[in-house]
Structures are given as C-alpha cells and as structure tokens.
Amino acid sequence: MFKVLLSRLGQAALVMLVVSAVSFVMFRYVGDPVATMSRENASVEEKAELRRSLGLDQPLVVQYGRFLTRTLSGDLGISYRNQRPVTELIAERLPATLELVIVATILSLALGIPLGVLCALKPDGVAARLVQALSLVGISTPTFVTGIVLILVFAVSLGWLPSFGRGQVVDLGWWSTGFLTISGLKSFILPGITLALYQLTLIMRLVRAEMIDVLSSDYIRFAKARGLPTRYIHFRLALRNALMPVITVTGLQIGSLIAFAIVTETVFQWPGMGLLFIQAVSFVDIPVMAAYLLFVGLLFVLINTVVDILYAVVDPRLRARSA
Amino acid sequence: MNAQSAPALAIDGLRVEYPLANGSVFTAVENASLVIQPGEIHALVGESGAGKTTIGNTVMGLLEKPGRVAAGSIHIDGKKFDAVKGSATGIVLGRDVGAIFQDPMTSLNPLFAVESQLTEAMRFHLKLDKGDARSRALELLESVGIPEPKRRLKAYPHQLSGGQRQRVVIAAALSCNPKLVVADEPTTALDVSVQAQILKLLRDLADSRGIGILLVTHNMGVVAQIADHVTIMHRGKVVETGSTQEVLRHPKAAYARALIGAVPRIDQRLDRFPVLGDEGKGRAESARAELRAKAGRSEANADETPILSIENLCVDYTTSGWLPGSTGHRFRAVDDVSFSLRSGEVFGLVGESGCGKTTIANVVSGLVRPSAGRVLYRGQSIAGEGATRRVGPLRQAIQMIFQDPYSSLNSRMRIGSILSEPILFYRLATSRAEAETDVTRLIEAVGLDADASQRFPHAFSGGQRQRLSIARALGARPKLIVCDEPTSSLDVSVQAQILNLLKDLRDATGLTLLLISHDLAVVRQMCDRVAVMRQGQLLEQADSETLFDKPQHPYTQELLSLVPTLDRIRGETQAA
Structure with a gap:
C-alpha cells in the first residue's frame, strides 16, 4: 500500500516537473521579456544591465532552478498587464470559477441520474426516447453555441435572466460568493446550464448503461424472486450499484470542468480564471498564462492521484485479501 | 407427509413460448406437468436448453419478456398462480415462494451487508420492524448452520466463503416461511464437501419444515442423493417422470437411459464414455x-x-x-x-x-x-x-x-x-x-x-x-x-x-x-x-x-x- 502511494506521488511530482518546465520555457522564449519591459529607446548597455538584474544572463539550468524555487515559494511573478502579483489575481478569480463548477456539477448529477434511470427502466417509452435524442444534441453541440442560444432566448428575447457577469457578490474574507444574493443566484442559471450540459449527457448515458447492466445481474433477479417492491429494487438496490462508476467519472470531470470553463466564462463574461486566461492570451501576459498552465496541471495531477490512490484502497481484491 | 394439505406446487400442461423476431414462435416448454407435495424434493433434470430453468423462472415469476405462458396452469399451495402477472390471490413471491440461485458469488448484492439483504423481505412481507427482523435473521443464520451469526450479520458478501454465501441465500429464501422453494442449480458452483453440506441442509429443511422443493439441476449424483421424485426433460418436453429410484435404476425412455449413462462413474473405469448419438x-x-x-x-x-x-x-x-x-x-x-x-x-x-x-x-x-x-x-x-x-x-x-x-x-x-x-x-x-x-x-x-x-x-x-x-x-x-x-x-x-x-x-x-x-x-x-x-x-x-x-x-x-x-x-x- 505504501509503495503504491509512494509511486503515485512520485509520478505526480514528475508530471508537475514537466509541466513547470513547459511553463518556464514559455516565460523564456515566448517573446523577449527584456524587450517588453525596457523603454523603447533603451541603449544596449541598459538592456544588458536589465538582463543581468533579471538573471537572464545565467545558464538555462540555473534559471530553471530559480524559477522552480520561486514557484514553490508561491511567487508566480507579476502580471504584465495588471502589474499585480499573479497569485493574487488567481486567488481573486478562483471563487467565481469554483462556484460555477459546483453549480454545474450539482445540476448535471441532479438531472443526469434520474434521467439515466428513466431511460434504463423504460427504454421504449416516449420520454426515454426523447431524452436519448436530446442527449445526442447535448453531447454534439459546442458549448459556445449553447451559451449564445441561451442568452438569445432567456436574456435578450425574454429578458428573464442576466446575460453576463456574476451579479452582486458578497465577500466572506477573501472568498467572494454569488450564492447569497438574488441577482447572484440568477446569474448562475445560464452559465451553469451551459457548462453542465455536456457532463449531464455523459452522466445520463453512463447511469443508463450501468443500470441496464445491473438490472440483469443475478442479485437483482434474486431480489425480484424475493418479491421485494419494484421501487425498492430499482432505487435502493440497483441504483447504488450503478452509481459506483459515476462517482469516479464525476470526480475526474470536475477537473476538466474547471479547465474547460474557459469557453463558458468567455461567452458569459464570467469573471473567473478562464476569462483571466483568455484576457492574458490576448495581451501576451505571459506570467498569467504560465501560472494558469501550472495551476491546471496541478489540478489534474491532484485529482488523478487521489483517484488512483482511492482505487488502490477500494480495490475489492485488496479488500478480500486483508479480510 | 401430510396428505390432506394441498400440494406445494402443481403444474399442469404448462407451455411457455418465446415469439421470435421473424414471427415464428419458439416453444421452450411444452405440456409439462408435475406435482410437489409438502416436504418433498422434486428434481427437474436435463441439459442446457431443456427448459428446466424456464419452468423454475416461471414459478418464481421471473419469466423474461418476450417469454409468455401460452397454456397450462400453476397452483402454489392450492392457489392459482398467474405466471403472466407473477401474482396470485393469497400468494406473494418471496413470502410463499423462496428462491435459491446457482451462483452464491453473484446472487448477493456486493454493496449491502448480510443483515440488510436478509431482513428486507421480512420487513416488506411480514411487516416486521427492524429489531424483530434482526432477531429472526439471527435465528435463520443459526438454522442454516452459519457460525457466529451475530458477526456475520454485519459482514459483506465478499467476506464470506462460497458455502457461507449459499447458506445466506438459503436463509433469505426461508425468511418468510415459504411453502415452496425453487432451487436452480444450488450446488453447481460449490466444492464437493460444501455441496454435501448444502444438500443435507436442503433435505433437512424439506423434512423438518415440510417445504416442497423444486430442484433444478443437471447433476444426476445430486438427484440420486436427495430427490424423492425426478422429472427428466429434453428439448422442452418431459421425457420421463417418477420416483428417483425407479427412474435412475430403470429408465424407460431412450433419452433418459442415455443421459444417465453419460454420467461419469466413479466406481469403475470404462474405456470410453457412453455418448448420446453418433460421434461422427x-x-x-x-x-x-x-x-x-x-x-x-x-x-x-x-x-x-x-x-x-x-x-x-x-x-x-x-x-x-x-x-x-x-x-x-x-x-x-x-x-x-x-x-x-x-x-x-x-x-x-x-x-x-x-x-x-x-x-x-x-x-x-x-x-x-x-x-x-x-x-x-x-x-x-x-x-x-x-x-x-x-x-x-x-x-x-x-x-x-x-x-x-x-x-x-x-x-x-x-x-x-x-x-x-x-x-x-x-x-x-x-x-x-x-x-x-x-x-x-x-x-x-x-x-x-x-x-x-x-x-x-x-x-x-x-x-x-x-x-x-x-x-x-x-x-x-x-x-x-x-x-x-x-x-x-x-x-x-x-x-x-x-x-x-x-x-x-x-x-x-x-x-x-x-x-x-x-x-x-x-x-x-x-x-x-x-x-x-x-x-x-x-x-x-x-x-x-x-x-x-x-x-x-x-x-x-x-x-x-x-x-x-x-x-x-x-x-x-x-x-x-
């Protein structure tokens, strides 16, 4: 067990090292920082001086080492555009993205599981067929199209919901939340649905497939033979078995939701990390881009490591041997 | 045996059909009849595809669509059982009919503790509360011979051996005092020594509680050991039926003779196994x-x-x-x-x-x-x-x-x-x-x-x-x-x-x-x-x-x- 843990952590560290190297290379080679930072008519000596003071005359390895040390101590540099520490910027934008992702995840689970069960129990019913057909649309429509259509219908034509931003937010310490005001809650609806749509169809299809599988298993037949009520068999017994893989997939999907919230945040001008990144790209704000890259890399590595370790813990064969 | 009481199971002229995609109909069981008195073990024997499991499933109300009962009647404990709806007035599946499946590794849900799986049927059918159901579950586990029943109640299926799981399954089948138990290949997945114990348990249950048992199996040895009556099926039809002794010693139908002859003997070595039909x-x-x-x-x-x-x-x-x-x-x-x-x-x-x-x-x-x-x-x-x-x-x-x-x-x-x-x-x-x-x-x-x-x-x-x-x-x-x-x-x-x-x-x-x-x-x-x-x-x-x-x-x-x-x-x- 300890070996598994150790090797997983080792792998995680290795991946992060590679990600940080990519992010460092971006710093160093996407445009010349000296050219960006110095005055337009600076002399060659002035530039060389700046280069020396920034440590850019040192060998590459030394520079990478310094970059690593700084990154580990939490210093990700200063945004060219905002002239503020990148860590500060990210901390400021993080709550918006996380709250949006939470809403999207809850939405996709709350709708995806019942719809999946419905499709599994009545595969030939009208409702199940409709849901199946719609899920194809959901899975194949690009996020920005869904977002724009939703804005067009509910914000522009009907005027029911705001088309952009987080609405009013309340600050709780460093965390700003949109959950506590009406306009904040209203603002969640459209971007939440947009972001949830893909995951919702995924979960629905997964639940449907698992449920169909479980329903034909021996232990469900045995439960039927014991004359237990159908509702109890479906929702208490079978559903629990069907949800096992859903837990794994949802965990992994949260990571990609955070990373791929970029499109949704752009469409809805949601002041989260995705928007921060898009703005950084258009202004060649390299420290922000590099930090975003590092952050998303870290997020994926963390989630995957936790899932891997959980697998090792939950693996029934390991359980059986220690029993 | 009690001659006055109604038979635990009476099947008369049962026909089960499966409509096929091309419009024709496949008859899985044709004109099958059998009677099981309380306390009697009746074996249903045949090869795969003989229709024996279909009969078992029909009686348990588990006939899968598009299968349907086309003719015949089923009476459980003297009450008519509607196999199409899986219901009968006065008969509740799980309460009056218990089921035992082949593979104890898969017939228990891996995510629920033994207690929950044992007590749920009692809580629904007998309206027992949690405490009563629990003490009855303890009694049941004891009666099927599981050591340390208190501890086993909290165990999950993977923590039990195959034999113990099958005992739990039997306990669940008995939980509501059924009149009839349908056991579909109950020992096929088990070792010889465990098989011997489970067979003895089934025999004891039939003798002491007067339960009628429909034993679906392909193992002639098992039949010989515990069944009172045996019915041999071939391609959906009953080929021979009678007391175990009579059928196994003096089979009349050619198929029954061949089937019994194909059983490998342990007492003497033969040059070749007798086989059914031509070996080409x-x-x-x-x-x-x-x-x-x-x-x-x-x-x-x-x-x-x-x-x-x-x-x-x-x-x-x-x-x-x-x-x-x-x-x-x-x-x-x-x-x-x-x-x-x-x-x-x-x-x-x-x-x-x-x-x-x-x-x-x-x-x-x-x-x-x-x-x-x-x-x-x-x-x-x-x-x-x-x-x-x-x-x-x-x-x-x-x-x-x-x-x-x-x-x-x-x-x-x-x-x-x-x-x-x-x-x-x-x-x-x-x-x-x-x-x-x-x-x-x-x-x-x-x-x-x-x-x-x-x-x-x-x-x-x-x-x-x-x-x-x-x-x-x-x-x-x-x-x-x-x-x-x-x-x-x-x-x-x-x-x-x-x-x-x-x-x-x-x-x-x-x-x-x-x-x-x-x-x-x-x-x-x-x-x-x-x-x-x-x-x-x-x-x-x-x-x-x-x-x-x-x-x-x-x-x-x-x-x-x-x-x-x-x-x-x-x-x-x-x-x-």
Whole structure:
C-alpha cells in the first residue's frame, strides 16, 4: 500500500516537473521579456544591465532552478498587464470559477441520474426516447453555441435572466460568493446550464448503461424472486450499484470542468480564471498564462492521484485479501 | 407427509413460448406437468436448453419478456398462480415462494451487508420492524448452520466463503416461511464437501419444515442423493417422470437411459464414455492420423526422463503492507509440491477450490512465477531456479485449455484466424495456404465441419467452443497440454464427448495431459495417475486405480465418500 502511494506521488511530482518546465520555457522564449519591459529607446548597455538584474544572463539550468524555487515559494511573478502579483489575481478569480463548477456539477448529477434511470427502466417509452435524442444534441453541440442560444432566448428575447457577469457578490474574507444574493443566484442559471450540459449527457448515458447492466445481474433477479417492491429494487438496490462508476467519472470531470470553463466564462463574461486566461492570451501576459498552465496541471495531477490512490484502497481484491 | 394439505406446487400442461423476431414462435416448454407435495424434493433434470430453468423462472415469476405462458396452469399451495402477472390471490413471491440461485458469488448484492439483504423481505412481507427482523435473521443464520451469526450479520458478501454465501441465500429464501422453494442449480458452483453440506441442509429443511422443493439441476449424483421424485426433460418436453429410484435404476425412455449413462462413474473405469448419438468418426479419424504424421514421431517415448517434473514448488501471494519493509499478508498457495509426468500419460490433479491446483497449472504454463522450487521440462528448467527465458520451442511444447470456452476464444476473431494464429506464430507452416489446410485438419480432428473456420465463436455452442479451444492448443503441435477444468462448464453428455475427444487425441498423437479437475469421477475415467491436493499441499499421489480403490489419506477417503453418485440413491441406503 505504501509503495503504491509512494509511486503515485512520485509520478505526480514528475508530471508537475514537466509541466513547470513547459511553463518556464514559455516565460523564456515566448517573446523577449527584456524587450517588453525596457523603454523603447533603451541603449544596449541598459538592456544588458536589465538582463543581468533579471538573471537572464545565467545558464538555462540555473534559471530553471530559480524559477522552480520561486514557484514553490508561491511567487508566480507579476502580471504584465495588471502589474499585480499573479497569485493574487488567481486567488481573486478562483471563487467565481469554483462556484460555477459546483453549480454545474450539482445540476448535471441532479438531472443526469434520474434521467439515466428513466431511460434504463423504460427504454421504449416516449420520454426515454426523447431524452436519448436530446442527449445526442447535448453531447454534439459546442458549448459556445449553447451559451449564445441561451442568452438569445432567456436574456435578450425574454429578458428573464442576466446575460453576463456574476451579479452582486458578497465577500466572506477573501472568498467572494454569488450564492447569497438574488441577482447572484440568477446569474448562475445560464452559465451553469451551459457548462453542465455536456457532463449531464455523459452522466445520463453512463447511469443508463450501468443500470441496464445491473438490472440483469443475478442479485437483482434474486431480489425480484424475493418479491421485494419494484421501487425498492430499482432505487435502493440497483441504483447504488450503478452509481459506483459515476462517482469516479464525476470526480475526474470536475477537473476538466474547471479547465474547460474557459469557453463558458468567455461567452458569459464570467469573471473567473478562464476569462483571466483568455484576457492574458490576448495581451501576451505571459506570467498569467504560465501560472494558469501550472495551476491546471496541478489540478489534474491532484485529482488523478487521489483517484488512483482511492482505487488502490477500494480495490475489492485488496479488500478480500486483508479480510 | 401430510396428505390432506394441498400440494406445494402443481403444474399442469404448462407451455411457455418465446415469439421470435421473424414471427415464428419458439416453444421452450411444452405440456409439462408435475406435482410437489409438502416436504418433498422434486428434481427437474436435463441439459442446457431443456427448459428446466424456464419452468423454475416461471414459478418464481421471473419469466423474461418476450417469454409468455401460452397454456397450462400453476397452483402454489392450492392457489392459482398467474405466471403472466407473477401474482396470485393469497400468494406473494418471496413470502410463499423462496428462491435459491446457482451462483452464491453473484446472487448477493456486493454493496449491502448480510443483515440488510436478509431482513428486507421480512420487513416488506411480514411487516416486521427492524429489531424483530434482526432477531429472526439471527435465528435463520443459526438454522442454516452459519457460525457466529451475530458477526456475520454485519459482514459483506465478499467476506464470506462460497458455502457461507449459499447458506445466506438459503436463509433469505426461508425468511418468510415459504411453502415452496425453487432451487436452480444450488450446488453447481460449490466444492464437493460444501455441496454435501448444502444438500443435507436442503433435505433437512424439506423434512423438518415440510417445504416442497423444486430442484433444478443437471447433476444426476445430486438427484440420486436427495430427490424423492425426478422429472427428466429434453428439448422442452418431459421425457420421463417418477420416483428417483425407479427412474435412475430403470429408465424407460431412450433419452433418459442415455443421459444417465453419460454420467461419469466413479466406481469403475470404462474405456470410453457412453455418448448420446453418433460421434461422427470417419473424417475425424483420418484428420487425426494426418495430424500425427505431421507432428512427426514422438521422439521422447523411449526416453526415461519425465516430460515434466515439478520439484519442491512453492508459490506465495503477497500483498505489500502500509509501511516500507513490512510484508503485509502472505498467502502460500502452493507449498512444497513435487510430482512428475511421464511422456504420454494423463496425470490428474484434484482438490477443492483454493487448494492450489490452478496455481500449479499457471506456473507450468508460465503465467505465475514460483517463489521456490522449479519446474523442469525434459530436464530443462522452465520456471523457478535456473530457469531460462522461455523461447519458441519450449513455449510451443506446452499449451493450455481453459475452463470457460465462452471467454477463452476471442469473440471478434473468426475461427480460422484463431486457429491459424499459433501455426503462423510458431512458423509451423511455410505458407498461408498450408496453414489453412492445417486449420481444416484441426477442425476435422476435433469433430467439427471444415466450414467452421469462416464463422465467429458466438455461432457455436459451449461444447463446440471447447472443441475449438482444444484445436487451438493442438495447432501449436504441443507435447504437453495443461487442461484446467476443461469440462466443468459443460453438460454431462457434452462433457462425455469432450473427454472422449481428449482420450482419442491422446491415443492418436501421443500427447501428455495434465488434467486439473474437482470432479473425481472425471479424473477416474481419464487419468493414469492422480495427485490429491489440499491447502497448497500434495497429500497423496498414486495410480488412479489404486487411489480410487484404496485411498490412503483420510482426506482422499472423505472426498470420495462425499461425491454424490448414482449408486447411492435416496431410499435405497437402508436396503443396501
């Protein structure tokens, strides 16, 4: 067990090292920082001086080492555009993205599981067929199209919901939340649905497939033979078995939701990390881009490591041997 | 028995049909009738597809759509049972009809504790509250003979052994005092000694509680041991019915005679298994002769070195601990086992599940590494100490046949490709055309038609697939074939054919077979020498005649006494 843990952590560290190297290379080679930072008519000596003071005359390895040390101590540099520490910027934008992702995840689970069960129990019913057909649309429509259509219908034509931003937010310490005001809650609806749509169809299809599988298993037949009520068999017994893989997939999907919230945040001008990144790209704000890259890399590595370790813990064969 | 009370189950003229996609109708059961009195065990016997499970499912209300009851009636405890709706006035499934399924590994839900699975039926049907249901569950566990019932209530299915799980399933079936229990192959997935215990338990339940039991099985030995009455089915029709003694001793119908004859005998060795129908010999024999000619003379026959010897073999399975350096759990699957195979013999390895016999097969075929000891092939170490990497000829010489013919053939490959794979891999043919003729020869040698090569595995029945697995193993022109339970997932009559085939091939090509089985009767019929294993240790090895006639080790004696056979028919024991 300890070996598994150790090797997983080792792998995680290795991946992060590679990600940080990519992010460092971006710093160093996407445009010349000296050219960006110095005055337009600076002399060659002035530039060389700046280069020396920034440590850019040192060998590459030394520079990478310094970059690593700084990154580990939490210093990700200063945004060219905002002239503020990148860590500060990210901390400021993080709550918006996380709250949006939470809403999207809850939405996709709350709708995806019942719809999946419905499709599994009545595969030939009208409702199940409709849901199946719609899920194809959901899975194949690009996020920005869904977002724009939703804005067009509910914000522009009907005027029911705001088309952009987080609405009013309340600050709780460093965390700003949109959950506590009406306009904040209203603002969640459209971007939440947009972001949830893909995951919702995924979960629905997964639940449907698992449920169909479980329903034909021996232990469900045995439960039927014991004359237990159908509702109890479906929702208490079978559903629990069907949800096992859903837990794994949802965990992994949260990571990609955070990373791929970029499109949704752009469409809805949601002041989260995705928007921060898009703005950084258009202004060649390299420290922000590099930090975003590092952050998303870290997020994926963390989630995957936790899932891997959980697998090792939950693996029934390991359980059986220690029993 | 109580003559006044209504029969536990009365089926009259039952017909079950499955409408097919092309508009025609497949009749799974036709005009079946049987009566089970309270306290009586009625066995329903037949091969797969005979319709016996369909009857069981109909009675349990589990008939799958689009199957339907087309004619006939079912009465449970004297009340008419509507099999279409799965209901009857006064009859509740689960309360009045209990069910026991074949595989205790899969009939309990892995995510729920034993307590929850035992008590739910009582809470719904008898309206017991949690506490009452719990104390009744404790009583039930005790009555089915589970030790420490208090602790077991909190256990999850994976923490129990197969036998214990089947006891839990039986306890669940009994939980609401049913009039009738339908047991569908209740011991097929269990070891002989556990099977004996479960059968005794069922018999006791029928005797002491007056429950009628419908026992669906294909095992004639089981029938002989506990059933009062037996009904033999073939292709959906009842072929013969009567008291167990009468039917097994003096079967009237030709099919019943053949079916009973196909059961491997443990008391004496026969030359061949009696089989149902024609074995289609002519073409197969000439194909085998050609195979033999191609394989060349078996060069080692004169040689005295054993073809395979296993010396002080140990295999440990370990799980690593939480801390570095700690070894975690260590489990010794094979403990200091030595034996050797002479060229051309059939060597049997018997024992109950978990005794290490399959681990040995895996070591021989190179799937598991030994922890100590070694395996020699013709004097050359192939596993363990001094083993060289297994290359071409060594790998080719040892082939395997696996237990489950459904999962051991790749379902996405045509039979032709499956069989030509080993031939091309070991470069046994100079051209593709030659490989194809070889494949045809192999298919004919195992008694199938040459056009099989164009089809996919799903087009074949279990027995045919096992024939193809054998053909695949033969394709590599091996000297030794390791057969791991080659017939345990097959019907008796099919088993007889496959075993005959293995015998014929052994005679024709001079193969050596390592046969691993838990079925002692099969081992007796097939093997020249036999070794008995328990808990990783080799207890006894001898010529099979000696071992079966005069077993030395008490464990062997016990195993032999537990095998249900046709010689010990219920009701005759006192007379004999």
